[in-house]
Amino acid sequence: METLDAIRKRCSLKNHLSDRPVEPEKLRAVLQAACLAPSARNLQPWRFVVVQGKEAVQSLVDAAIFGPSTVIRQAPVIIVVCARPGDDVTIDGKEYYLFDVGLAVENLLLAATDLGLVTHPIASFNEAALKRLLHIPAEFRVVIVTPLAYPLEGSYDEAAAERLRQRTRRDLKEVAYFNRWEEREPA
Numbered sequence: 001m002e003t004l005d006a007i008r009k010r011c012s013l014k015n016h017l018s019d020r021p022v023e024p025e026k027l028r029a030v031l032q033a034a035c036l037a038p039s040a041r042n043l044q045p046w047r048f049v050v051v052q053g054k055e056a057v058q059s060l061v062d063a064a065i066f067g068p069s070t071v072i073r074q075a076p077v078i079i080v081v082c083a084r085p086g087d088d089v090t091i092d093g094k095e096y097y098l099f100d101v102g103l104a105v106e107n108l109l110l111a112a113t114d115l116g117l118v119t120h121p122i123a124s125f126n127e128a129a130l131k132r133l134l135h136i137p138a139e140f141r142v143v144i145v146t147p148l149a150y151p152l153e154g155s156y157d158e159a160a161a162e163r164l165r166q167r168t169r170r171d172l173k174e175v176a177y178f179n180r181w182e183e184r185e186p187a
Ligand SMILES: Cc1cc2nc3c(=O)[nH]c(=O)nc-3n(C[C@H](O)[C@H](O)[C@H](O)COP(=O)(O)O)c2cc1C
Pocket: 010, 011, 012, 013, 069, 120, 121, 122, 123, 124, 125, 144, 163, 167
């Protein structure tokens, strides 16, 4: 798959996850893609806690994930993305660690798409519970959680097609300016 294809096809579909195991090489490939992201001063502030196995996944989700997102208990793998705020570059008061982690996570999501896997970034979790259960040191923050799974046979394709059809994004005219703020692309 070409990069632009993966960008267009990636979507968040937590309700259509198969429990089919993800091969260790695929898991490794998506983590390696994440680690190839650029970061300020190459500090690579990301850390990933990979939770696998039905029991481990389900008890984690039941204890720490909120509301409708508990459907990710179906996934064979949950990746918990962490970062240490101190491991960052601050420029003009802007802490870049969340930016760096975002780049790594997008790489991860795109690599997963390329490998035929489904993801869904989720921020609605109980951070204290995740940290306690996964022994994450106090100085780290949990930034995002995503399931990593094969698509659920029989329902994924239609759901993905529908999600892509319904996808809403701000028009380029609204977000991209040329030469100066709010100046639109010449016709
Ligand atoms: C930082 C972040 C936090 C998110 N948190 C949640 C969440 O808690 N629950 C959820 O269902 N989706 C969550 N999402 C998924 C977004 O709702 C989704 O990416 C967005 O609607 C665009 O849809 P798409 O990913 O299918 O393109 C989150 C996404 C991001 C990037």
